Amino acid sequence: MSEVLLQKGAKLPDSPLSRFKRRTGLVLAVLALGLCIGLWLTPYQPAQADFLNRLAPPEPAHWFGTDHLGRDIGTRLLYGAFWSLGLALVVSLAGLIAGTLVGLLAARSGSFPDALLMRVTDSFFAFPELIAAVAFAGLFGPSTVNLVVALSLVSWMKFARLARSLGLTIGERDFVIQARLNGLTDWLILWRHILPNVLPSLLVLWTSSWSRTILAVSGLSFLGFGVQPPTAEWGAMLLDGKPYMQTAPHIMIFPGLAVLVSVLAINLAGDRLRDVLAQTR
């Protein structure tokens, strides 16, 4: 019966995954557009001080108020998105790529290299992210570069573990056996068969890694171990505004809110992606 269900030329039902991709793409495009329009419309520069108008509360000329140097907080928040979200994006992408490579390498190499690689992964895994980053960034000097290096060093292990276990199970699936019988090389099998099937789950993990890293980047910057003021990173803005929070609470409220909303949005998108993938499987 099901044989005749799909008629010639019939429109195929929209899969939840493609719907998710379309919607996420739309949201991202709108956000990016909004960011660009904001940067284009704003009359201020992020480092442009105005000592006559310090600590101004939100007002028509400065929607989010000004900070202790009279800089426009709204403009700084827009620029800060590139730092806070962008640095975290770089770190989590580095973790995704490095971890996937290590994990798949472990999965397709024999039992001894596999065990060795995984114990190395475990060793790195033992270092709590923030502690390792504080130690590294502190010893090598707090700076943006050192922050990114430190967080990248401790961001790949989860991906390696997941990629390895998925790689092992998918490597035994029937379609991989078929590909091997057809004479495809190991690399081609990895590229065509294993990677595309591992990637969705890794992407779910990646969204959570990205949002965790946003918290880490802004948190470490707030504590003085990351991006240094006067760069308009959200955590650094909080650090900058902390002494003035009694008289001008808006200085610290908006950057924190920006972190909260971005992390929440990414987490929700990740949850949705996971649900969608669970449906299609």
Next chain:
Amino acid sequence: MPPNDPVFQLEGLTVRAGDKVLLQDVSCDIQQGGMLCVIGESGAGKSTLLKAVQGFLPATCRRLVFTPSGTDITGAVPTHPGLPQTRWVMQDPLAALNPRLTLGASIQESLYRQNLTVQERKSAVLAALEDVQLGSEFYSRFPGQVSLGQAQRACLARALIARPKLIFFDEPLSALDALVQKKIARQMEVLRRKTQTAYLVVTHDLGFAAAYADKVLVLRMGQVEAYQPCDEFIAAPASPYAENLIEAARSLGTLSHASEAA
């Protein structure tokens, strides 16, 4: 079908796992364009036979001759998986197709070893799809968008496109609905006659074997219970166990039903 030289000959295949004997001294052969059905209950060693012959399991055998490639191995079965010029159709078509590749892309992989242009490949795939009665629109569909029967047809196309001399089938119909089973069984038979490809079909469906097979090999707990031409097997089974099998199939009506279909 004129009897000619066997395309595939197996003598004295034995598979052990530790102390356990999974297969004991199995011998069989298949003519060009012929069909051998391997029958037995689950755990009888049917799938073990397939895997051992393909080199996925360590096994020993006295002789394995596969004529077209000139493979003549005495002693051990090859450790490298896959005999050249053979293909394998699996039980669950959805597991055998990469969910992230279109049917066309999956089928093309069967031609990987042949040096063809992109255009030649594509037209070969379209022709193979037509052979299994799938329209060209299936070329760009994903496994999740087709029915089980269509997916199994695509697997059949993937096997046939390489023009192999022998196709191994591992319970090719058991994942499908009864109606679809019948259609695909006929399709398999039509294509076998057209292409003169030999089939080795592992199945527990006696009706299917009775309808289409030239020869039947009955396994039970790793031992050969019967190895006979099909008509002889139905009329005078070689062992009490095989007789029981036929009795059971007759009383369930599967045997007569399938025989009519042929």
Next chain:
Amino acid sequence: MKYFLSRLPGLAFVLLGISLITFTLSYFSPGDRAEAIAHARYPEEIAFPPELLQAIRAEFHLEEPFWLQYLYWFGNVLRGDFGLSYASQTSVWDIFIGNLGETVTLSLTSLGLGLAVAFLLASLAVRHPGTWLDRAAVMLSSVGAAMPSYWLGLLLILGFAVHLGWFPSYGTGTPAHLVLPALTLAFWVMASQTRLLRSFMLEAANQPFVETLRLRGISESEIFFRHVLRHAMVPAVTMIAIDFASLLEGAIIVELTFARSGLGSLLAGSVLSRDLPMVMFLVMFFAVAYVVINSLAEALQAASDPATRTQEQRV
């Protein structure tokens, strides 16, 4: 037990790896270690004669190759000798013990508080699925997971210390100093644990045996408290143990936000003053604590669920 023993070699390797990573970090960190040691020994001096620096280099094997230095250091660590802090010339271990209490107090208070609320929320959510209570619990835990804890700390200070004046804002000392930091960290614990407990309880409530109990006429509350809860406890306990590292991380952020003394402030302070022995010890401590607690949690899980014994390690 057998399971635990089978993992010992891997565990030993991981501990070795931790020590190696820690040593590599300090070995390649910039700055002249001999000078740092000299500064620590003779705090009044400003410049040091080269002979003195040379003597210190010899004493601490600073001119040996990487591997030898590592072995000297690792040997000392194995003997329980973690060295002297550059900053105070006292044993690293003593300083650590002195600061441990504050962090443990903060962590355990927050864990208790957060778990209690999480438990309540999750139970309510599972017993009234699909209602506004359920949705509110889920939303609260989503917000909590996305909440930057340092920012929440600042908000609490602004509200309860600056405006209301109920609690002190910064520092350590009285129990009142503990309230705001504990609330901050407890909010994070509540968020992550509500989510987990809810899903574990839902899973337990959807087991076939619950339906059987219901058919036998056992009351909903008895089913929930006697059976569902018990079923959900084992995975919950393991998850809490596995999340222990995050708790420590959270404690460190909160300590620094509230300028509390404790391991977090100690780590930050020694990092900034390049007190290498202290930093190495703390980093190692956190890593080893993580490994040990994780292994115990895994062993606990294995003991309670035979099915995992042969399975791959969970991701």
